[in-house]
Amino acid sequence: MERLELNELRAGIDKLDREIIALLAERYKLTETVGEYKAKHGLHAQDPEREAQQFRKITALASQYGLEPERASQIYRLIMDLAIARHRELQASV
């Protein structure tokens, strides 16, 4: 691989990272609102039924886009765990 090609690949990565961060921030705002609703109504921070539904969707989407479903699941496990931790914080502050 030439140096120029490496730089082009990295520029592509930088562009995608900006989009990923923007989308994660948007997702975070939605989960924050869900967390506030749950805290207000005394609902559990974690919802295993919703998570099972999410993982079915995520693994199907990953296959569709050529990403290993197991990798996508690992990434989403972390994203969801962070949302759940935040929901627990919100519940503790009610």
Ligand SMILES: C=C(O[C@@H]1C=C(C(=O)O)C=C[C@H]1O)C(=O)O
């Ligand atoms: C956001 C929610 O809370 C938790 C986080 C989830 C997520 O990040 O997708 C899914 C289920 C819940 O364990 C929710 O219940 O919808």
